[in-house]
Amino acid sequence: WIEKDIAPLPIPLDHTSSAVYNGKIYVAGGFLEKKVPTDKLFIYDPNKNKWEEGKPLPTPIGAAINAEFVDGIMYIIGGVNSSQVPVNTNFAYDPQTDTWSIKSPMPTARHHPQSSVIDGKIYVIGGRILGDGIRSEDIDPTLTNFDRNEMYDPKTDSWTIKEPMLSKRSGFAAVVSEDGKIYVIGGQGVGKVTNSVEKYDPLLNKWIYEKPMPTARYGMDAIYSDNKIYVLGGQVLDPEKTPLGLNQVFHIKKNLNLSP
Structure with a gap:
């Protein structure tokens, strides 16, 4: 890790939405102290090791999708907005003009979803729909985890409700394989942490279960590389909320877990 002389975020934030484009890192929204959402947009140039501030979001937002x-x-x-209420807003930012526009809202207001892009369309999957439920370490205390799968087409500015997941979940990981399938992994289910894995085929609009993870967990990350899914870190259900150092690997073509 390199920390010395690397410019930190201008302000402390969590639950941001971030993405890389043309060699720059964009960080939008997120929570300040006491889970207060912000409308800030920060842009980092690694070549200059410098942050710039872009035009703010139309409204403060935290725990949205990863920026796509x-x-x-x-x-x-x-x-979620400043009233800690789930929202269905859809904001589009043009880095060439530093402007935001408001697009067609998502059919279902929710927070902590996952998102994936396939063939220029954004799939927003799962998340939470009711209650405060903002803290990712809570295990669905009000049974608000959701199975909804909604697809946004930027070219037509329209939404299509797709086949929902087989199980409700939030705090899960998601990756897209090279053959255009979406894998959702683990997360917080209904009253428990799950190790289940589902695969979605956009062409068939169908979900199926894949081989489950060896360890049920949530709040982890997943990376797809060379027909393998690497699932890193996360937490299990314990009072101390202890983070994990696990790195478990799923081989897609062999349907085989390669690590204990």
């Missing part, structure tokens, strides 16, 4: 770039436009969808 499609055809040079960044989309921030869902999250």
